[in-house]
Amino acid sequence: MEDWNLSPAPESASHIQLKKQYDLFINGTFQKPNSKKYFATINPATEEIIAEVAEANVKDVDSAMKAAAEAHKTWSKLSGAERGKYIYRIARMIQEKSREFAVIETLDGGKPIRESRDIDVPLAAAHFFYYAGWADKLDYAFPMRKPQSLGVAAQIIPWNFPLLMAAWKIAPALACGNTVVLKPAETTPLTALKLAEVIQEAGLPAGVVNIITGAGSTGAEMCAHPIPNKLAFTGSTEVGKLVYKAALNGNKKLTLELGGKAANIVFDDAAIEAAVEGIINGIYFNQGHVCCAGSRLFVQETVYDEVLAKLKKRMDMLIVGDPMDKNTDIGAINSKNQLQTIERYLKIGKEEGAEIYQPTCKLPKKGNWCPPTLFTNVAQSNRIAQEEIFGPVLAIQTFRTIEEVIDKANNTPYGLSAGVWTDKGSKIFQLTKALKAGVVWANTYNKFDPTSPFGGYKESGFGREGGIHGLEAYLKFED
Amino acid sequence: MTRLNIQKTYKLFIGGKFPRTESGRFYSINDSKGELIANMCLSSRKDFRNAVVAARKAQSGWAEKTAFNRSQILYRLAEMLETRSKSFVDEMVLLGLSKRKVEKELEKSVDCLVYYAGWCDKYTALFSSVNPTASSHFNFSVHEPTGVVAAIAPEVSPLLGLISVIAPVITGGNSVVVLASEKLATSSISFAEVVQNSDVPGGVINILTGNLAELAPHMASHMDVNAIVTARGALINGLENEIVSNVKRNYDWSKSIDIHNPYKILDTQEVKTTWHPVQTSAASGGGY
Numbered sequence: 001m002e003d004w005n006l007s008p009a010p011e012s013a014s015h016i017q018l019k020k021q022y023d024l025f026i027n028g029t030f031q032k033p034n035s036k037k038y039f040a041t042i043n044p045a046t047e048e049i050i051a052e053v054a055e056a057n058v059k060d061v062d063s064a065m066k067a068a069a070e071a072h073k074t075w076s077k078l079s080g081a082e083r084g085k086y087i088y089r090i091a092r093m094i095q096e097k098s099r100e101f102a103v104i105e106t107l108d109g110g111k112p113i114r115e116s117r118d119i120d121v122p123l124a125a126a127h128f129f130y131y132a133g134w135a136d137k138l139d140y141a142f143p144m145r146k147p148q149s150l151g152v153a154a155q156i157i158p159w160n161f162p163l164l165m166a167a168w169k170i171a172p173a174l175a176c177g178n179t180v181v182l183k184p185a186e187t188t189p190l191t192a193l194k195l196a197e198v199i200q201e202a203g204l205p206a207g208v209v210n211i212i213t214g215a216g217s218t219g220a221e222m223c224a225h226p227i228p229n230k231l232a233f234t235g236s237t238e239v240g241k242l243v244y245k246a247a248l249n250g251n252k253k254l255t256l257e258l259g260g261k262a263a264n265i266v267f268d269d270a271a272i273e274a275a276v277e278g279i280i281n282g283i284y285f286n287q288g289h290v291c292c293a294g295s296r297l298f299v300q301e302t303v304y305d306e307v308l309a310k311l312k313k314r315m316d317m318l319i320v321g322d323p324m325d326k327n328t329d330i331g332a333i334n335s336k337n338q339l340q341t342i343e344r345y346l347k348i349g350k351e352e353g354a355e356i357y358q359p360t361c362k363l364p365k366k367g368n369w370c371p372p373t374l375f376t377n378v379a380q381s382n383r384i385a386q387e388e389i390f391g392p393v394l395a396i397q398t399f400r401t402i403e404e405v406i407d408k409a410n411n412t413p414y415g416l417s418a419g420v421w422t423d424k425g426s427k428i429f430q431l432t433k434a435l436k437a438g439v440v441w442a443n444t445y446n447k448f449d450p451t452s453p454f455g456g457y458k459e460s461g462f463g464r465e466g467g468i469h470g471l472e473a474y475l476k477f478e479d
Numbered sequence: 480m481t482r483l484n485i486q487k488t489y490k491l492f493i494g495g496k497f498p499r500t501e502s503g504r505f506y507s508i509n510d511s512k513g514e515l516i517a518n519m520c521l522s523s524r525k526d527f528r529n530a531v532v533a534a535r536k537a538q539s540g541w542a543e544k545t546a547f548n549r550s551q552i553l554y555r556l557a558e559m560l561e562t563r564s565k566s567f568v569d570e571m572v573l574l575g576l577s578k579r580k581v582e583k584e585l586e587k588s589v590d591c592l593v594y595y596a597g598w599c600d601k602y603t604a605l606f607s608s609v610n611p612t613a614s615s616h617f618n619f620s621v622h623e624p625t626g627v628v629a630a631i632a633p634e635v636s637p638l639l640g641l642i643s644v645i646a647p648v649i650t651g652g653n654s655v656v657v658l659a660s661e662k663l664a665t666s667s668i669s670f671a672e673v674v675q676n677s678d679v680p681g682g683v684i685n686i687l688t689g690n691l692a693e694l695a696p697h698m699a700s701h702m703d704v705n706a707i708v709t710a711r712g713a714l715i716n717g718l719e720n721e722i723v724s725n726v727k728r729n730y731d732w733s734k735s736i737d738i739h740n741p742y743k744i745l746d747t748q749e750v751k752t753t754w755h756p757v758q759t760s761a762a763s764g765g766g767y
Binding site for chain 2: 244258447453454460467
């Protein structure tokens with residue numbers, strides 16, 4: 001086999017500015033937590049502590065909510081055009097500091113620098129830029145409905161796309177005249193805290209955006225708090241159901257973006273090389289820590305051998321290791337905890353009788369690593385084909401007819417995304433219509449854009465983020 | 480000799496048929512003098528579950544009909560109801576409602592169906608979008624039905640209330656299992672006759688009579704129900720665990736009976752976004 005080893009090309013971390021300790025961003029300033037407690041955030045690739053962040057308790061949550069409620073009085077009365085200008089400023093400042101954001105994102109979360117540099121950070125900036133322009137045009141988005149802001153939005157985001165998810169949550173909320181209290185995940189709080197610095201620098205009125213850190217209990221306090229009229233949650237379906245319950249109890253508007261187990265379907269008339277790239281990108285992008293990951297691959301029987309051979313060959317070329325290296329394809333697993341979850345599923349897969357394939361790769365001694373993995377000989381009822389693993393693990397099944405693959409693809413409680421690979425236009429539309437999923441990629445996969453709504457069917461949640469449809473989640477109407 | 484009139488047996492409406500409740504239970508509806516008007520079926524959990532099976536079976540076929548066809552079928556419903564208005568008025572007056580009010584209610588009921596008939600082939604054009612992505616892709620978002628909807632009609636305005644929860648739901652290609660007004664239930668089953676006489680496929684509209692407190696937990700907990708809409712106050716109290724069990728969509732329409740509003744259609748819709756690459760000349764020859 002050819003030698004694909006490239007010389008290391010590490011990104012430098014010398015220009016970034018990180019404090020040793022971060023407080024809570026409440027009412028425009030960084031404040032010591034009432035809890036007096038701090039917890040460490042760790043680089044999953046080196047297991048080194050990067051910084052300590054404050055743990056918000058119930059009193060901290062309360063002061064953040066009160067600050068947001070107070071700020072809403074004036075922020076909601078500001079003209080849309082002026083609100084928009086603040087949001088444009090944030091977009092521009094993220095672009096100016098994009099390298100710093102990208103490096104911190106990779107250090108804190110373990111994702112390849114290539115992805116944080118080319119995807120996470122530019123998309124986050126673009127998201128602010130996109131929604132900034134909506135702030136003074138809301139009446140056109142909802143004819144005859146007289147849209148108004150809701151009030152305070154409590155927003156809880158996951159660890160897989162920390163800055164990008166913060167942008168998805170904050171940008172539309174502000175454009176619609178709401179104020180926010182946002183909590184990043186406890187393993188990846190740093191880019192959200194850097195965003196707080198940007199928001200401070202941008203001169204946003206105090207209290208319009210509050211960013212507090214903590215674990216699940218902090219999130220639970222946010223959901224139970226009486227002030228927010230809106231909850232927005234991205235994360236697991238399991239926790240999402242608790243958030244839904246809190247929203248029902250508190251009569252709060254809600255958006256849920258939850259788990260997935262997407263079908264990626266390859267027909268025999270597909271451009272196979274392109275499909276193989278799509279399969280790789282579908283499941284190994286961001287170590288498979290992607291709610292819309294194409295984790296169930298369905299290949300038409302007639303091309304199964306060809307696809308599998310090419311897929312394995314392509315997997316052998318993937319570079320697993322130092323996320324800061326610009327050549328790296330698969331970085332570190334986000335946390336020890338998540339690594340254990342993934343390893344548990346690898347064990348389950350083998351026990352269920354599926355056949356595992358992993359390329360041999362030299363993994364660093366320290367840190368959390370999982371080589372790209374695929375399972376063949378998978379049954380529809382296997383847990384690895386049913387449950388979200390949230391790691392670089394692909395379960396492959398075959399099919400003969402369109403009807404069969406539609407049934408198999410839809411046979412899941414989830415419905416976030418799906419992929420279809422075929423050269424035939426009418427077949428694409430048959431499939432994209434029949435698949436019960438909020439996002440369907442045809443002859444492509446894992447593409448995102450601020451103008452394009454994202455969100456699920458069934459137990460993958462409800463409400464949309466992005467595009468004109470993403471505005472509805474942050475407004476109330478007279479009808 | 481006076482002729483003895485024939486009384487109607489009111490049954491349930493499930494899958495386009497009129498079965499009795501499997502539970503064999505009934506409740507009586509009396510007029511103001513206490514005279515019996517009818518014995519209604521007191522639906523059980525099993526009846527509801529049967530109705531959901533019928534609704535699931537019918538849903539995809541209904542959604543796959545052309546929007547124009549759905550539009551004509553809803554309009555046909557209105558035609559059927561209009562021609563039978565007088566008998567509905569007679570039936571509802573028996574319940575003690577004022578004749579003038581009931582006549583108004585019939586007019587509004589027919590008009591409500593006509594209104595939503597018109598939306599069938601228009602709402603997607605109004606609320607869909609082609610999204611100008613920054614990458615080389617064609618990307619569009621359209622609405623699709625969420626699936627099977629459990630609906631609770633209001634206790635008052637028994638016919639208009641029933642129709643105003645059914646119409647927005649089926650306009651968008653969903654199927655519906657609706658619990659009718661309990662005390663004023665007779666017109667709901669007569670409406671089922673109208674439905675059966677129109678071209679609405681069996682199972683798209685299923686109508687149950689009975690007690691909300693008894694059925695609500697089953698509606699909230701059923702894993703094959705995608706959404707619940709209620710026009711009889713918030714349903715959620717005490718049923719939070721059931722509703723979240725399969726992330727059911729949940730809407731309270733209590734304040735918007737007979738509000739002509741296309742946004743009600745969207746409450747039981749999902750937004751689907753489809754992406755496809757666009758080949759650019761710079762990348763031509765590169766496959767997709």
